[in-house]
Amino acid sequence: RKEVEQDPGPFNVPEGATVAFNCTYSNSASQSFFWYRQDCRKEPKLLMSVYSSGNEDGRFTAQLNRASQYISLLIRDSKLSDSATYLCVATTHATGRRALTFGSGTRLQVQP
Amino acid sequence: NAGVTQTPKFRVLKTGQSMTLLCAQDMNHEYMYWYRQDPGMGLRLIHYSVGEGTTAKGEVPDGYNVSRLKKQNFLLGLESAAPSQTSVYFCASRPTGTTFLDTQYFGPGTRLTVL
Numbered sequence: 001r002k003e004v005e006q007d008p009g010p011f012n013v014p015e016g017a018t019v020a021f022n023c024t025y026s027n028s029a030s031q032s033f034f035w036y037r038q039d040c041r042k043e044p045k046l047l048m049s050v051y052s053s054g055n056e057d058g059r060f061t062a063q064l065n066r067a068s069q070y071i072s073l074l075i076r077d078s079k080l081s082d083s084a085t086y087l088c089v090a091t092t093h094a095t096g097r098r099a100l101t102f103g104s105g106t107r108l109q110v111q112p
Numbered sequence: 113n114a115g116v117t118q119t120p121k122f123r124v125l126k127t128g129q130s131m132t133l134l135c136a137q138d139m140n141h142e143y144m145y146w147y148r149q150d151p152g153m154g155l156r157l158i159h160y161s162v163g164e165g166t167t168a169k170g171e172v173p174d175g176y177n178v179s180r181l182k183k184q185n186f187l188l189g190l191e192s193a194a195p196s197q198t199s200v201y202f203c204a205s206r207p208t209g210t211t212f213l214d215t216q217y218f219g220p221g222t223r224l225t226v227l
Binding site for chain 1: 215
């Protein structure tokens, strides 16, 4: 079983739509969570961190449910420029290395 | 301030050849990482370093070696390339943060094909 699992998609949505991605993690010791965005053939870039209380950054809202071990990302009013792969990420600090554990990504295609 | 850079950007190798991928960062970060990304697999950690002169294995270290002789550079070596090592390789770095919500900075990647 993968440590971080995501629906690979693709999610095809029209401009202006609201879309939600979910992600589950299996390691209960995971402490920090992030959403990264990756454009085709580019490096991943941090979209937002995920706080326990949930957090919002413009059109993007991230939620964390520790009891169920899942993380979500909501994108409102989708833009064409939101088309990308969204990577769910967890990190565990007990190992001391603080490396990121990535899900395989969910692809979003926003249609005009 | 170039951030994280990787050399080369593309490379084609024949099975059994060796090569070294170079990662350089100018942000004075302590931690550096090498990941590989394969289709449908996400990024997987190969090796990492928590400081100059130190390295450690990640989740997929077999077939790779690394060195961190200078704080700003992290080298990934393939001694005898195999087709299974065809992948996109990303280097990343991060500072030693006091908050657990610190992030990693990625280089642009190296696309390696082993024939």
